[in-house]
Amino acid sequence: MVESRPVELSPDPVAQTLSGAEDSDSSHDDSGQKALVAEASPHSPPRHSRKSTFWTLSYKGSPEVPDGRFKELTNESVAEYPLGYPSLAAYQNSHPTHRVYRRFGTLRNRVILYRQWKLAKLEQDLFELDVADDKPSNKHRIQSLRMDQADNSSKRIELIEVIDKELKEYDELLEREQRSGLLQKPAKRHFRSLINYLWNRKPIVKSEIALLKRQDDFIMLSEQTESPIEHVIDALIYRFRIAWIRNLFSEKAQREKIDKTKDKYTYLTSTDRIRTSARIVASVLAIAVIGVPLYILAANNVCNRTRLTVLFISLAAFPAAIYTAARPKNLDLFAATATYCAVLSTFFVATSSLNLGQGGPNSFLNTYNGTLLP
Numbered sequence: 001m002v003e004s005r006p007v008e009l010s011p012d013p014v015a016q017t018l019s020g021a022e023d024s025d026s027s028h029d030d031s032g033q034k035a036l037v038a039e040a041s042p043h044s045p046p047r048h049s050r051k052s053t054f055w056t057l058s059y060k061g062s063p064e065v066p067d068g069r070f071k072e073l074t075n076e077s078v079a080e081y082p083l084g085y086p087s088l089a090a091y092q093n094s095h096p097t098h099r100v101y102r103r104f105g106t107l108r109n110r111v112i113l114y115r116q117w118k119l120a121k122l123e124q125d126l127f128e129l130d131v132a133d134d135k136p137s138n139k140h141r142i143q144s145l146r147m148d149q150a151d152n153s154s155k156r157i158e159l160i161e162v163i164d165k166e167l168k169e170y171d172e173l174l175e176r177e178q179r180s181g182l183l184q185k186p187a188k189r190h191f192r193s194l195i196n197y198l199w200n201r202k203p204i205v206k207s208e209i210a211l212l213k214r215q216d217d218f219i220m221l222s223e224q225t226e227s228p229i230e231h232v233i234d235a236l237i238y239r240f241r242i243a244w245i246r247n248l249f250s251e252k253a254q255r256e257k258i259d260k261t262k263d264k265y266t267y268l269t270s271t272d273r274i275r276t277s278a279r280i281v282a283s284v285l286a287i288a289v290i291g292v293p294l295y296i297l298a299a300n301n302v303c304n305r306t307r308l309t310v311l312f313i314s315l316a317a318f319p320a321a322i323y324t325a326a327r328p329k330n331l332d333l334f335a336a337t338a339t340y341c342a343v344l345s346t347f348f349v350a351t352s353s354l355n356l357g358q359g360g361p362n363s364f365l366n367t368y369n370g371t372l373l374p
Contacts, residue, residue: 075253088203094257095268096222097190102211103219108177115170122163129156186220189235197266228324229278237269249273282325289314289321293344298351311348315341 078094081087092098132138133154145157198209237249246267247255254268293314297307318340319333328336 075257077257079258083201084203087201088198091197091203091266092194095254096271097186097220097224098194099221100186100191100194100218101221102214103180103183103217105180105217108173108180112170112173112177115166115173119163119166119170122159122166126156126159126163129159180219183219183221184224185216186218187224187231189238190220191215191218193266200266227278227282227326229281230274233274233277233281234269237274249277278325285321285325289318290340294347297344297348307348307351311344314344 076090076093078087078090081090092100133156195212198204198212233249237246246269249269250267250273251270254270257268258266293310296302296310315337319337322328322333322336
């Protein structure tokens with residue numbers, strides 16, 4: 001960031017106005033500020049131009065610079081790299097969902113088991129050494145660490161140092177395996193996207209693609225937080241291969257990453273745009289789940305039997321709608337369903353012709369049987 005330096009101005013009101021404008025645009029360099037002061041004249045632009053400049057900066061995110069310093073900025077393209085491991089690395093870097101890699105879980109456990117066996121053997125060696133020194137002539141070795149260390153014929157301290165080194169490596173292996181196990185497995189479509197790219201473009205030789213056969217041993221570095229609605233929208237975009245729809249859900253920077261003349265089967269979608277669309281669908285779904293039952297329950301020409309049917313159907317459909325729009329925890333889902341049930345039940349009693357206080361407990365059953373008129 002370029003630091004703004006104060007410039008002494010004359011007490012002229014026009015110059016003071018320019019000084020206020022200069023202080024507000026502190027991100028420009030000093031040469032531009034001095035030029036503004038030098039060019040101050042009675043014909044300075046009106047104050048509303050600052051507002052239009054503010055809206056331009058807010059909308060475009062960066063100031064419009066006439067020297068074209070931002071025009072040469074580009075995005076990385078997979079086609080820039082030679083076909084092979086360079087292009088494969090660029091492809092996996094082009095989108096967060098492409099970062100799918102082997103976990104090598106079996107190999108990790110083999111190494112852990114080997115270290116575990118070594119530690120078990122060292123543990124047994126230490127135990128046998130302690131038992132061997134458990135006699136009057138060597139009792140001082142197991143009763144005093146200082147005397148045991150001073151005894152040159154004792155191997156206990158050296159053995160403990162070896163055990164400590166092995167334990168550090170063993171603990172590091174366990175921590176690495178724990179972190180690796182916490183990584184999410186890729187969704188089926190994300191794993192198949194990698195396979196499709198390798199099949200269509202053939203960046204590496206066939207014999208080296210054999211490591212991809214273990215599809216249950218892959219992890220994805222990016223976290224998958226998409227809701228079921230986002231998954232459906234992404235699947236629909238993939239199934240209906242309409243150019244303008246795909247362009248609607250992708251950004252220009254993403255389209256520049258893939259050269260369609262060489263790889264026409266690969267496309268990238270914008271996570272933000274899909275998430276925004278999913279929120280719109282979830283909002284419409286929430287309005288429908290709440291508004292439609294309330295509209296039917298408030299209708300005057302609907303009998304109580306129909307109202308009860310709508311009430312039970314709505315209560316059954318609400319948890320499914322919530323789980324479709326998001327992935328709530330069981331407690332949150334239970335609390336939301338209970339609240340929804342209370343709201344609809346209260347509205348049902350308020351809008352129906354039931355009079356539980358006067359009709360007694362049998363009035364509800366009579367209403368359900370259709371004997372009580374609406």
